[in-house]
Amino acid sequence: MANILVVDDEMGIRELLSEILGDEGHVVQLAENAQQAREARTQSRPDLVLLDIWMPDTDGVTLLKEWQRDGLLTMPVIMMSGHATIDTAVEATRIGALNFLEKPIALQKLLKAVQQGLTRNVEVARPIVPVARMNVSEVHNSIVASTQFSTTAPSSTSYETRDFSMGNHMHQNSQHSFNNLSFDLPLREARDAFERIYFEYHLHREGGSMTRVAEKTGLERTHLYRKLKQLGVESVKYGKRGE
Numbered sequence: 459m460a461n462i463l464v465v466d467d468e469m470g471i472r473e474l475l476s477e478i479l480g481d482e483g484h485v486v487q488l489a490e491n492a493q494q495a496r497e498a499r500t501q502s503r504p505d506l507v508l509l510d511i512w513m514p515d516t517d518g519v520t521l522l523k524e525w526q527r528d529g530l531l532t533m534p535v536i537m538m539s540g541h542a543t544i545d546t547a548v549e550a551t552r553i554g555a556l557n558f559l560e561k562p563i564a565l566q567k568l569l570k571a572v573q574q575g576l577t578r579n580v581e582v583a584r585p586i587v588p589v590a591r592m593n594v595s596e597v598h599n600s601i602v603a604s605t606q607f608s609t610t611a612p613s614s615t616s617y618e619t620r621d622f623s624m625g626n627h628m629h630q631n632s633q634h635s636f637n638n639l640s641f642d643l644p645l646r647e648a649r650d651a652f653e654r655i656y657f658e659y660h661l662h663r664e665g666g667s668m669t670r671v672a673e674k675t676g677l678e679r680t681h682l683y684r685k686l687k688q689l690g691v692e693s694v695k696y697g698k699r700g701e
Contacts, residue, residue: 459483459484459485460484460485460505460506460576461484461485461487461502461503461504461505461506462479462484462485462486462487462504462505462506462507462508462572463486463487463488463489463495463498463499463502463504463506463507463508464476464479464486464487464488464489464507464508465489465490465491465492465494465495465507465508465509465510465513465518465521466490466508466510466513466538467490467491467510467512467513467514468510469490471510471538471561472488472490475508475563475568476488478565478568478569479572482569482572484572487502487504491513491514491515491516492513492515492516492517492518492520492521493515493516495507495509495521496521499525499530503532503533504533505533505534505576506533506534506535506536506572506575506576507533507534507535507536508536508538508559508572509521509522509535509536509537509538509555510537510538510539511537511538511539511541511542511546511550512539512541512542518537518538518539518550519537519546519549519550519553522535522537522550522553522554522555523553525554526553526554531554534556534557534575534576534578535554535555535556536555536556536557536558536559536571536572536575537550537555537557537558537559538558538559538560538561538563539558539560539561540560540561540562542558542560556571556574556575556578557571557574557575559571573673650689653685653689654689654690654691656675657671657675657685657686657689657691658691660674660675661691668682668683
């Protein structure tokens, strides 16, 4: 779940985007002009902003420049417009916008852009540890660490992050699985064992939603179903949140 700010002077678009994103489990704030957007940015520190270009008081590109100038562009911003030119889209991207959506916005394009933005928002650079010198416990600790994102205040050049740790129960199951994973296994068996842990982790994290797991893992749903069946992973036990 993320905190998303929608800035658009058209009430119908604000309400539509709020409904769609709310159904996806996000908390949505609405602003109808640049001044309201400034206040919301200061008060709630959104994880992502959907920003319309053409607004009556201050246009979206000008507001984007303002945030960039003042060091406030610490979250992904997706620009929206039904009348912008290619030059405008290029300028917004150059300033720091992550993406550009043309109105009317297709549902799949919207959800994909939002997902990409939120994924970018939680990326944290981590040191690379030479694999040859890592034992099983170290491999486990490295992978678990990659799911726990910093909640410290960001610099002006990095996106704000949120904590997405899995919880003690999943952590213990993951640790147990990794500690029992032997590097002495034949490659195919070791790969199957790792993939089983990998998919169980994503199923737990996404509440059993096959749609979300497919997006996270980059697999088509049909391929994902076949893969889970092959590995003996039961997706039902993770409880579906709705797809």
